[in-house]
Amino acid sequence: MSESVEISEADNALGEQIVEIVPQLRAFARTFHRDAARADDLVQDTVLKAWSNLEKFERGTNLKGWLFTILRNTFLSERRRLRREVEDADGAMAARLSEKPAQEAAMEFLEFREALDALPDDQREALILVGASGFSYEEAAEVVGCATGTVKSRVSRARKRLAELMKLSDPSEIGSDQLTAAAVNQPIAVRSAAI
Amino acid sequence: MRDGRPDGRKPNENDVQSQADKKSEDLIGQNLRQVYNQVVDEPLPDQFKALLEKLKSEERK
Numbered sequence: 001m002s003e004s005v006e007i008s009e010a011d012n013a014l015g016e017q018i019v020e021i022v023p024q025l026r027a028f029a030r031t032f033h034r035d036a037a038r039a040d041d042l043v044q045d046t047v048l049k050a051w052s053n054l055e056k057f058e059r060g061t062n063l064k065g066w067l068f069t070i071l072r073n074t075f076l077s078e079r080r081r082l083r084r085e086v087e088d089a090d091g092a093m094a095a096r097l098s099e100k101p102a103q104e105a106a107m108e109f110l111e112f113r114e115a116l117d118a119l120p121d122d123q124r125e126a127l128i129l130v131g132a133s134g135f136s137y138e139e140a141a142e143v144v145g146c147a148t149g150t151v152k153s154r155v156s157r158a159r160k161r162l163a164e165l166m167k168l169s170d171p172s173e174i175g176s177d178q179l180t181a182a183a184v185n186q187p188i189a190v191r192s193a194a195i
Numbered sequence: 196m197r198d199g200r201p202d203g204r205k206p207n208e209n210d211v212q213s214q215a216d217k218k219s220e221d222l223i224g225q226n227l228r229q230v231y232n233q234v235v236d237e238p239l240p241d242q243f244k245a246l247l248e249k250l251k252s253e254e255r256k
Contacts, residue, residue, distance in 0.1 A: 019247050027234035112226040132231035163219045
């Protein structure tokens with residue numbers, strides 16, 4: 001992977017490299033939380049876990065992949081814990097856990113972000129890992145803990161679904177000149193309507 | 196009667212669709228990287244600066 005970080009120096013170098021990856025961890029965390037503060041809390045937990053487990057990192061391997069995996073596992077653990085609490089709390093907490101403030105999100109995020117959010121979690125995660133974070137399909141599969149073919153399939157379905165959501169899939173409706181306009185103008189119109 | 200294409204081939208629906216698919220994929224890729232890089236390029240919030248300083252100082256001990 002082009003952006004992989006190889007550990008070849010002393011421990012303090014490892015710490016420096018973790019610091020360098022924090023911005024990318026923040027971006028990846030938005031895959032799981034729309035709310036920036038919650039996403040940052042997730043990153044903070046991830047960094048603390050990584051720091052306290054540095055001895056478990058296998059030097060010479062992919063530090064970025066290791067950190068992304070910790071972040072993902074931290075999120076999943078927290079989600080499992082919260083789900084148990086929801087089940088115990090007569091569903092009252094479920095509403096609070098719901099991260100679907102549709103109108104706020106429409107104003108806060110770009111239309112593309114909304115379409116991205118509309119994807120199933122596993123597809124969005126695979127697409128971000130491969131399409132934005134710089135991981136290969138094989139590396140993304142390691143982070144997610146599934147087969148490479150599964151990641152490829154999820155990415156493919158995600159792209160197809162995004163194209164549908166952004167109305168980019170029909171060549172008879174979208175010519176070459178209209179393609180960009182469809183992505184740029186339509187979101188503005190939709191957002192204006194939402195406001 | 197030819198349809199006027201330089202290669203003399205009739206327009207192929209598959210060609211048109213695959214061209215649209217490619218452009219769609221490119222556009223999605225651009226938007227995806229923009230969404231991601233928007234966060235990557237943000238200044239690091241103070242909570243991280245404080246945390247990272249703390250960890251680094253502990254590391255030096």
